[in-house]
Ligand SMILES: [Fe+2]
């Protein structure tokens with residue numbers, strides 16, 4: 162049983178909007194939730210490199226190629242910051258990566274959808290990074306200091322990601338030829354609903370939310386964030402001439418928000434369970450990279466070991 | 478100045494940068510460790526950036542009025558003039574690193590000479606690129622040491638890669654009519670003069686890495702004149718896909 166005094170003190174400290182730091186006392190549940198959430202977030206950054214990386218070699222212009230490489234490179238960097246943030250809580254990166262590779266740890270389901278055309282690269286930047294920003298802006302105020310600071314750093318780069326994606330969509334859907342417009346609409350149709358699913362189950366079905374909100378790990382509910390994203394994105398879609406693939410979508414004068422249709426929760430649950438179009442491939446690809454890299458990492462370790470032994474000898 | 482030769486020269490340099498950048502970018506998401514995904518993406522970006530500047534320069538005097546993207550992404554295979562070394566598939570990490578070290582240690586010497594070019598574009602290009610390529614040499618050199626003097630497996634792999642790649646090195650030092658004309662006009666580099674210094678530096682590094690220098694004197698050639706390896710067609714098919722499928726489209 163955790164000390165009731167400590168728990169109350171912790172809650173008061175969080176309530177006063179203080180940041181918890183690595184060495185501070187924290188409830189076990191708080192620590193566990195954070196490790197799981199930050200690790201999932203880190204894994205998402207890394208697995209997220211794959212669907213977009215898929216189009217680097219086929220980017221349609223030098224400029225687009227350079228932008229896409231630097232975007233995917235940023236995601237690798239985000240993975241690194243987040244793994245380090247996890248390490249502040251006492252789990253090391255290799256343990257976390259092993260959990261990802263064996264399928265035990267989760268990552269964002271959105272990356273289990275395929276990138277079938279160049280327009281998907283636009284759709285991902287605009288919608289997926291767009292949704293991630295909504296989530297991450299909220300997480301900048303999360304109560305765990307290292308996570309909050311990682312989010313501040315990451316958000317700066319995410320806005321470039323969202324912009325480059327939307328720019329691709331403008332080029333295709335607004336300024337493109339008929340084939341490009343078609344490509345853009347098809348990609349939009351494929352990514353719209355999965356992007357809405359990124360915010361997680363509806364509030365009515367989020368069992369952990371209340372505790373996470375009380376600890377201020379989470380600052381806004383899934384449905385609040387999802388609504389924010391819809392309100393932000395619909396006018397952007399209209400501006401480039403894309404049709405939202407939702408017959409129930411309409412502006413509600415009274416609430417000042419867009420009303421939208423019900424998410425296909427069966428699809429949502431299936432993808433979470435591992436039955437999305439690319440779950441298997443993504444994990445296979447990560448595993449293959451990891452296995453092919455084993456001898457490289459071993460070489461680096463062996464060399465570092467030899468170097469430090471040499472230094473000891475020459476110092477003696 | 479003979480404009481046609483000048484443009485040919487620029488295209489050779491541009492193709493080298495583009496094709497290497499393309500190959501390196503294939504590692505993105507598949508590297509042995511996250512830090513290397515980042516490093517190789519970074520290096521690949523440098524080459525795509527260099528290629529972009531060079532193709533822009535080539536487009537100024539292009540007789541067909543092509544822009545940098547049409548030059549980079551819509552020529553026929555036989556019109557690409559990169560060195561064969563750079564189009565070879567990435568292989569394992571040892572192969573990629575061995576190519577990186579071989580090539581960038583040559584390229585750095587090349588750029589140091591090119592900095593003296595009488596052509597202000599080329600001199601400026603070299604000066605800017607040297608800063609990038611110094612880091613590329615450092616990055617590959619560090620890995621040569623780790624692999625050469627790491628484990629038995631890494632030693633075997635990197636030594637094998639050095640041997641496999643060796644026959645593609647000679648082409649980097651080849652001088653033909655185009656290269657000779659650029660030297661005569663005072664803006665190009667005499668590649669043949671770089672060989673001794675390059676070999677010296679290379680053997681220093683190899684001995685530190687407990688590796689041996691391959692010996693064969695014979696080498697493959699053809700890239701500068703558009704005769705490529707069998708792998709080039711696949712690289713281009715992928716790289717040019719959108720340009721070919723949607724001619725004239727803007728992206
Ligand atoms: Fe990210």
Ligand SMILES: [Fe+2]
Nearest residue numbers: 236290319322
């Ligand atoms: Fe991003």
